Amino acid sequence: MSDDSVLIVEDIRVMAKLLESTISDLAEVRAVDCGTDALRVARDIQPSLILLDIVLPDIDGFEVCKRLKADDATRHIPVIIITGLHTETEDETSGFALGAVDYILKPFEREIVRARVKTQLELVRGRRELEAANKELAYLAAVDPLTKCFNRRYFLSAAESEIARMKRHGTELAVAMIDIDRFKSINDRFGHEAGDKVLANVAEVCEHSLRREDTLGRLGGEEFGIILPATDHDGAMEVLQRLKSRISHQVSVIARETVSLTISIGLTDVSGDDGSVDDALRRADKALYTAKKLGRNRIVYEPSTPADLPPSSFPMHDPHDGDFN
Template identity: 40%
Template structure:
């Protein structure tokens, strides 16, 4: 069982309390160079105290005293098991770490500690803290460099950082804030003020996290088809532009497949639009399950879908299209107690002489789709002029079950 400090005072060598005079007794630079020797009570009884003696650079001695009470247990990695926010305390002085650790755990924060800049980066990666209390003057890597590196890492940049340092000049504060810190507090600090700043930063981070989630949700909604969960037409157009630009740089093939449900109007007319919606969702799932992980599936409009097949020529794209056509044909659909089957027709086009823009590629694939439907439906046709490229790995060899993170179907 660990212990918690619930307040401290300072005594000089003569034994007189210097709570009100401590701040003026030595400069911040002197306090930053304390040579500390800690004498800690090992009793677990309430009311016992911890005494820490600090010898300043000028030779004067200060004694910090704090009352000890029991707190919750810590795990083996030194992280408090409290239910509060995760806070990483970084300081090269064990006494500073101890005081901050006890102050924070008393307020139900989960605390991890690091004793230099390099260890701070390691612990931040391990624990993903919500807030970091960071000293500046440390061995191996100072706090400013740690701050810059944390803010440059996407996975860690969202953590709030409060610099806690004996360097109290205006230039030091400006330098710290410019390095990416969210707040700056000078040593010695008031425990109440420190906790207030911690709460303020955590409130701000909570609001930023909520805003980030909301923005991500709005972005997801803006690129998804509400009925099927597939990407929508707007995303398809933008992604196709990106793929065309990419293949022009790397000289790779690109194919597009247009998929249309045969006799879909008959389904709506005879079984109702609710059944039609269920057919659209089922076909969308089958298409996603049949394509490669790198392929992009979108709802083009109505009962029509479009598949972007990067690094695939018309020959490889046809293999993928035949697989999804056969899968949909073999599946039994049911609605309102009745079972039935649907089929699809597919038109394929490859980027090349006859299709040198995204619009041309879609138009050429649509022409092939029209020919497939006119020649009997439930078949795959490749647009004339879409010749396969020599040396391409067949798409079938790259296929496999689509993982949940493929992006084609919206989560949930």
């Protein structure tokens, strides 16, 4: 049995049983005998296909089809109309106008029903596979392949959305930049493969340390950005202190040597005067640079100021500078 399901809407029990026996090997079948139940069950079980009779005891099939297609929860479900009315052309036109995908007239040939149901189920599976492929492509376009956190492009887009939300609702917003201390020495000493494992490990610890509403992104090299929505200075410091502590307690074994890691963090709050995320990131980058110069393994806060900085892109420093790193 496949994962597909078909909802039969038919008030004549013998006819419903005949339809069920005709397609039971193609999909799981559920039957109801009125339009009200059809609308409720369609929302509940989300069938792959609906076989809908026109003449029902409460709501006629055309009205059921109309309501199905007007509901965001059920509009995607294909509907095949089945009827014994004699005004075939008029009914068929009405059914297609309401969004039905096919039309079968009673009395029907069982093999015709099987063939048409099978065709629609194959189309549904094809759409499902296409949607899954599109989701996978969207995921790959948004995620850094090494660390599995969001990439720079997605992070910047998410940050702009959060800034717009902050300005619209008057909430608070904090942005932080993280840099792994002395990361260049790990690459130089153990090689880039070991460095990649360290990056992936740090990203994993970050993901588990942040709140569900926070967004982590890899900005490049060993630098990461964090968006902390609806968060003031104290709340952001609490989250980042927890993160910094967990990183410092992580021990990695590289080439049989024990390696401890620390991170430096630059934090800023986002101001309503910020024209874009770049304004906030430049402040966070400046705070990060200060944290490095003060000895690393610390958080430095840079308060928001009017956005009067030159329109150059961050970072202000060179993340591959050995003295800085």
